[in-house]
Amino acid sequence: MKTYIGIDLGGTNVRVAKISEDGKVLSQVKGPSYGTEGPAKVMKNLKEMIREIPDWRECSGIGIGVPGPVDTKAGTMVLSTNLPGFSGYPIADELSKEFGMPAFLDNDANVAGLAEALVGAGKGLGTVFYVTISTGIGGVLVVNGKTVSGKHGFGGEIANIIIDRDREKINYLNVGAVENEASGTAITRKGKAAFGDDKIQHAGNVLDLAAKGDEKAKEIKACMEKDLGQLFATIACVCDPDMFIIGGGMTKSADKFLPGVIEQYKAMSHTAVHDTPFVIAGLEEPGIIGAAMLPVSNGI
Amino acid sequence: MKTYIGIDLGGTNVRVAKISEDGKVLSQVKGPSYGTEGPAKVMKNLKEMIREIPDWRECSGIGIGVPGPVDTKAGTMVLSTNLPGFSGYPIADELSKEFGMPAFLDNDANVAGLAEALVGAGKGLGTVFYVTISTGIGGVLVVNGKTVSGKHGFGGEIANIIIDRDREKINYLNVGAVENEASGTAITRKGKAAFGDDKIQHAGNVLDLAAKGDEKAKEIKACMEKDLGQLFATIACVCDPDMFIIGGGMTKSADKFLPGVIEQYKAMSHTAVHDTPFVIAGLEEPGIIGAAMLPVSNGI
Numbered sequence: 390m391k392t393y394i395g396i397d398l399g400g401t402n403v404r405v406a407k408i409s410e411d412g413k414v415l416s417q418v419k420g421p422s423y424g425t426e427g428p429a430k431v432m433k434n435l436k437e438m439i440r441e442i443p444d445w446r447e448c449s450g451i452g453i454g455v456p457g458p459v460d461t462k463a464g465t466m467v468l469s470t471n472l473p474g475f476s477g478y479p480i481a482d483e484l485s486k487e488f489g490m491p492a493f494l495d496n497d498a499n500v501a502g503l504a505e506a507l508v509g510a511g512k513g514l515g516t517v518f519y520v521t522i523s524t525g526i527g528g529v530l531v532v533n534g535k536t537v538s539g540k541h542g543f544g545g546e547i548a549n550i551i552i553d554r555d556r557e558k559i560n561y562l563n564v565g566a567v568e569n570e571a572s573g574t575a576i577t578r579k580g581k582a583a584f585g586d587d588k589i590q591h592a593g594n595v596l597d598l599a600a601k602g603d604e605k606a607k608e609i610k611a612c613m614e615k616d617l618g619q620l621f622a623t624i625a626c627v628c629d630p631d632m633f634i635i636g637g638g639m640t641k642s643a644d645k646f647l648p649g650v651i652e653q654y655k656a657m658s659h660t661a662v663h664d665t666p667f668v669i670a671g672l673e674e675p676g677i678i679g680a681a682m683l684p685v686s687n688g689i
Numbered sequence: 690m691k692t693y694i695g696i697d698l699g700g701t702n703v704r705v706a707k708i709s710e711d712g713k714v715l716s717q718v719k720g721p722s723y724g725t726e727g728p729a730k731v732m733k734n735l736k737e738m739i740r741e742i743p744d745w746r747e748c749s750g751i752g753i754g755v756p757g758p759v760d761t762k763a764g765t766m767v768l769s770t771n772l773p774g775f776s777g778y779p780i781a782d783e784l785s786k787e788f789g790m791p792a793f794l795d796n797d798a799n800v801a802g803l804a805e806a807l808v809g810a811g812k813g814l815g816t817v818f819y820v821t822i823s824t825g826i827g828g829v830l831v832v833n834g835k836t837v838s839g840k841h842g843f844g845g846e847i848a849n850i851i852i853d854r855d856r857e858k859i860n861y862l863n864v865g866a867v868e869n870e871a872s873g874t875a876i877t878r879k880g881k882a883a884f885g886d887d888k889i890q891h892a893g894n895v896l897d898l899a900a901k902g903d904e905k906a907k908e909i910k911a912c913m914e915k916d917l918g919q920l921f922a923t924i925a926c927v928c929d930p931d932m933f934i935i936g937g938g939m940t941k942s943a944d945k946f947l948p949g950v951i952e953q954y955k956a957m958s959h960t961a962v963h964d965t966p967f968v969i970a971g972l973e974e975p976g977i978i979g980a981a982m983l984p985v986s987n988g989i
Contacts (some may be wrong), residue, residue: 458961508897515839516837539815540931549926549959551919555733555855622849626842627844628927661841
């Protein structure tokens with residue numbers, strides 16, 4: 390069975406693992422990424438960690454997940470807020486030359502979705518859309534085992550989709566952008582506005598209040614369910630996935646809001662697509678497994 | 690060079706052509722489809738027409754475009770309003786057995802988009818989204834030369850995407866569905882409401898009035914441009930295509946509204962995706978050429 394090197398490179402930490410083609414973690418090295426110290430330091434450290442992987446020479450390829458949009462063809466980051474100096478830096482090329490095997494770069498959310506699509510819940514399906522609902526809202530479309538990153542690496546960057554024009558302007562995103570209305574951050578903001586900073590630390594507090602029958606909390610929850618239902622209905626119109634896979638921190642409370650989201654999705658969709666399954670992401674290490682799947686999805 | 694049989698099967702007419710793999714029409718037969726007389730009559734007639742194509746035996750495969758959503762895996766129509774009796778009928782299987790070559794079925798809008806993506810403006814690009822703006826609004830996503838029809842054949846069926854919740858209920862589609870707000874039919878409806886049935890026969894009349902400076906017509910046009918701009922911005926968030934290709938009857942007036950649509954698209958999109966090209970569909974026979982490209986996109 391083929392093996393691959395998967396790398397989850399964040400602004401603070403980095404993990405390097407040897408992964409089998411069916412998604413098993415065979416060995417793993419973790420450590421600080423030195424993300425604020427610039428590419429020379431980050432890359433030197435990363436190369437040393439790869440050499441710590443037993444029999445790394447037997448691997449068929451390298452995949453790297455990074456925070457932010459990526460030019461997958463060039464193997465470079467387009468924006469690198471959490472890894473200063475890496476915008477346009479040839480990460481994939483440099484690792485490919487150093488270790489003598491093909492290397493591929495993609496966004497960390499894309500990579501997590503790829504893991505779920507290839508060796509997780511979506512295994513064997515043609516079209517999978519992965520949505521992460523956490524601090525923000527992101528996603529990735531996987532078609533025939535390949536992420537659809539698109540022209541600028543923005544494929545699946547669904548945060549800015551407008552679900553309702555009649556909302557407040559919050560930040561640089563569109564008025565009514567789904568991330569500003571239905572993410573964990575958004576529900577926390579709405580909860581604090583309704584109940585005060587003391588009562589609400591995170592979105593889960595709002596969902597708990599709603600479960601106890603609080604009318605204001607139930608309104609916030611109903612609005613979130615409609616906003617997310619519309620997001621999924623919109624995505625279904627574009628690519629009609631075989632499965633929606635949902636990851637991210639908010640899935641801890643999925644039992645509280647997902648049934649309502651699916652109900653709203655159905656209310657805004659043709660009956661033919663009502664049976665599309667909504668599945669909670671189940672892999673324990675989607676970041677490094679998905680990174681290791683990048684060479685697989687590129688036919689290596 | 691390989692050749693394929695492309696079939697454009699409508700409710701009224703049918704066209705059968707021999708097409709080269711680079712999209713040239715080598716020979717063509719046209720006639721009535723007998724669409725209202727049921728599958729037995731339609732299929733008998735269609736088979737006779739295929740046999741009229743010179744050297745049809747040399748072709749490598751058959752592709753059929755039909756009006757309405759298709760189960761591409763089964764090779765059957767899901768809904769067949771214009772071809773009664775064809776819902777679930779094994780069109781592709783029957784032609785494949787009869788002529789001893791692989792046969793594939795897809796929706797006529799998907800097929801037209803496939804033609805534009807494979808041998809038209811999108812030739813050689815990885816991700817292409819084709820949008821048709823006509824009586825209705827439809828589309829298709831083409832990734833690496835294959836249409837993404839999805840689980841139920843509804844991939845690209847963008848008509849029902851909600852662009853604004855604050856609109857009238859028009860029909861079975863969602864309130865604020867883009868087809869009810871920005872299609873040719875929608876602009877005609879809005880024009881008739883504003884100017885009366887006498888002055889407005891079709892959407893072009895409204896655009897002409899706007900060009901002459903009429904304030905009400907300019908409002909309708911500005912609303913259409915914002916609605917379509919939001920549609921394209923939404924699609925870009927899902928799949929970030931290398932190119933948007935726009936077909937359908939409304940493209941005759943594209944010079945009047947497309948610049949405004951692109952301006953609105955940019956206003957609702959990340960700057961990174963502002964350079965995505967919007968190209969008017971240019972093939973003369975996308976229906977039969979695209980049908981013939983179905984075997985190509987399936988690796989035949």
